[in-house]
Amino acid sequence: MKIIKIILKASAICIALFAVAGFLYYFKYVKPFKEKMAETMLVNFDMNLMVIHGGGGNSGILLLDSMVLVIDSKMDEAAIELHKTAKKIAEGKPIYLVNTHYHPDHVGGNYLFEGNTIIAGGNYSEMLWKQESGLNQLPTVWVKDSLIIETSTEKISIVNLPFAAHTESDLVVYLHNKRVLFTGDLVLNKQIPMLMGAAKPSAYLTAFDYLRNRFNLSTIVPGHGNIGSNKVFIDFKQYFLDMQEAKNNADQKDELIAKYDSWTQLPIFMSPQATIRKF
Numbered sequence: 001m002k003i004i005k006i007i008l009k010a011s012a013i014c015i016a017l018f019a020v021a022g023f024l025y026y027f028k029y030v031k032p033f034k035e036k037m038a039e040t041m042l043v044n045f046d047m048n049l050m051v052i053h054g055g056g057g058n059s060g061i062l063l064l065d066s067m068v069l070v071i072d073s074k075m076d077e078a079a080i081e082l083h084k085t086a087k088k089i090a091e092g093k094p095i096y097l098v099n100t101h102y103h104p105d106h107v108g109g110n111y112l113f114e115g116n117t118i119i120a121g122g123n124y125s126e127m128l129w130k131q132e133s134g135l136n137q138l139p140t141v142w143v144k145d146s147l148i149i150e151t152s153t154e155k156i157s158i159v160n161l162p163f164a165a166h167t168e169s170d171l172v173v174y175l176h177n178k179r180v181l182f183t184g185d186l187v188l189n190k191q192i193p194m195l196m197g198a199a200k201p202s203a204y205l206t207a208f209d210y211l212r213n214r215f216n217l218s219t220i221v222p223g224h225g226n227i228g229s230n231k232v233f234i235d236f237k238q239y240f241l242d243m244q245e246a247k248n249n250a251d252q253k254d255e256l257i258a259k260y261d262s263w264t265q266l267p268i269f270m271s272p273q274a275t276i277r278k279f
Contacts, residue, residue, distance in 0.1 A: 079109025
């Protein structure tokens with residue numbers, strides 16, 4: 001009995017320590033990260049294209065002659081505001097929503113678009129989608145390869161990557177006339193990626209080459225972080241190359257990791273060390 005009491009006491013202490021550690025981690029790292037991610041900023045790219053940073057993943061609203069295209073539906077209050085803005089811009093035109101991938105910060109507002117066409121990557125199953133994003137509005141069109149939308153003012157390529165990189169089925173949206181690429185979380189601007197589930201660093205590197213070879217890139221709208229030039233793409237690729245080198249070269253590891261101290265990250269989950277472990 002005495003041994004059992006000692007074990008129970010030790011277990012209780014361990015649980016309490018884990019609870020305290022989790023509490024401190026949340027308030028030191030997670031809470032500020034969530035608050036920053038909830039902030040939104042509107043950028044008018046031109047008369048017809050609006051980019052809304054934050055509030056979850058970055059989103060776009062593109063006004064076309066016969067429709068409005070929305071890219072990613074955000075989450076929480078930002079999702080509601082995005083939907084209101086899209087409806088106002090549409091003025092009765094049909095709205096098409098593209099989900100770059102199934103993570104809740106990018107599809108949290110899908111329920112607001114019930115009755116509209118919702119496009120997503122075709123390598124997901126309905127069960128997998130529901131497991132990740134909950135009982136949210138499911139896509140109505142599943143793109144296995146690519147979908148081309150042509151209007152009098154723009155040609156749009158909606159392309160499903162032919163391999164898993166960030167998730168099982170990542171879509172990108174390319175506006176040919178504007179030379180703008182919406183990458184979802186395949187590219188981030190000065191933010192360390194969270195590599196969970198199907199995510200593979202080596203596949204990211206393959207994706208970068210695939211996208212560079214397929215599209216004439218000028219402006220990048222990353223999944224998170226500010227809109228930018230081709231340099232956003234180049235810098236994010238270099239991050240993965242550096243982490244690959246850090247994996248293989250212990251002498252350079254600390255120096256390579258330190259290059260990204262200024263990038264947004266979360267210890268353990270969104271960190272250079274976590275990327276290195278996935279290689």
